[in-house]
Amino acid sequence: MLKWIEIDLKTLAGNVRAVKKALKPGVSFMAVVKADGYGHGAAAVGKTALANGADCLGVLTAEEGALLRGTFKRTQIHLLAPSLPEEAALIVKNSLIPTADSLNFIKALDRAAKRTAPYHLDIDLGLGRWGVKPEAAEALLKAALKFRKARPAGVSAHLAYRPAQNMIEAEEKLSSFSSLAERLRALAPGLKAHAANSSILCDFPRWQLDLVRVGNLIYGIYPTDVYKKKKQGPPLPGLGRPWQFYARIISIRDVKKGESLGYAGEFTAPARLRLATIPAGYSDGLTMEPTENKIRITSGFRYWGMINGKKAFFTGRTGIAHTLLDVSDIPEAKPGTPVALHVRRTAANARLPRIYR
Numbered sequence: 098m099l100k101w102i103e104i105d106l107k108t109l110a111g112n113v114r115a116v117k118k119a120l121k122p123g124v125s126f127m128a129v130v131k132a133d134g135y136g137h138g139a140a141a142v143g144k145t146a147l148a149n150g151a152d153c154l155g156v157l158t159a160e161e162g163a164l165l166r167g168t169f170k171r172t173q174i175h176l177l178a179p180s181l182p183e184e185a186a187l188i189v190k191n192s193l194i195p196t197a198d199s200l201n202f203i204k205a206l207d208r209a210a211k212r213t214a215p216y217h218l219d220i221d222l223g224l225g226r227w228g229v230k231p232e233a234a235e236a237l238l239k240a241a242l243k244f245r246k247a248r249p250a251g252v253s254a255h256l257a258y259r260p261a262q263n264m265i266e267a268e269e270k271l272s273s274f275s276s277l278a279e280r281l282r283a284l285a286p287g288l289k290a291h292a293a294n295s296s297i298l299c300d301f302p303r304w305q306l307d308l309v310r311v312g313n314l315i316y317g318i319y320p321t322d323v324y325k326k327k328k329q330g331p332p333l334p335g336l337g338r339p340w341q342f343y344a345r346i347i348s349i350r351d352v353k354k355g356e357s358l359g360y361a362g363e364f365t366a367p368a369r370l371r372l373a374t375i376p377a378g379y380s381d382g383l384t385m386e387p388t389e390n391k392i393r394i395t396s397g398f399r400y401w402g403m404i405n406g407k408k409a410f411f412t413g414r415t416g417i418a419h420t421l422l423d424v425s426d427i428p429e430a431k432p433g434t435p436v437a438l439h440v441r442r443t444a445a446n447a448r449l450p451r452i453y454r
Contacts (some may be wrong), residue, residue, distance in 0.1 A: 117150030136442035207247035215250035343363035364413035382444035
């Protein structure tokens, strides 16, 4: 096998247990497995999460939920983004719990349902993606309560929050959301309120409310590197990394100083180099990191792979299905040697074999 992804389910299980341990009694735990379980495999992650303390699963769309229903016959599967009215039949057929932010969708859900169909009303707290404005929520819920089969079961929110940057604003919004949830419960008793994702759970543990929606943390990803720099350490210690992408070296060659490489000779060797080729490139997700629209003055950034704990820096441009690595200082590197590679997990090619252990 030339390239593959290894996923350690024992490590993932430990992460789930660490999150569960951080929850207050009575707080439900939704394991978020959208985007095929952040690239780890939604079914495998879902089974591991439910076996280690999670109560339900969360995905983004009805299509994702319908795919999971075949594996999880009785598990609650929540949709975290609003669905279209024409998706109501698919939602009802697969007993999914949708997010709603419009009367049109709630009406369609009611028409499609043969029995009670629960949904969660989403509130826009400034993120601007979707959701009902807080000042319009009570009126919308009053209008929705006329439907007999589509019934509100929860109220949710996603905060526009970045750790350590707008904590005061986030605290105010969480408090405001909690108050709104209480007013909505007066109209529809029993509503479950939830606004805590991984970053909210880390920084505002007192706002767990009735349910937490955790994705990043169960995959061993802290929402930001800020936590690693704190003296006291991260808020949920002991999380492990369950994922690693590997590709084997398929060729090694020596390059002279001044020799040009690449389709347009865009790289010129600054010294005598020993270069290795791996059959992995941007079609596999390499170097496909999101960028921020900010001006920076830096010495530049270079990607690298790891061979026996040593960095092998990328050389020249990453191709669609190949990358050159500088192994001048790694004499043990040879054809067949595996290289551990960094890749954004949700950008990794879905066709790469996943090896579970």
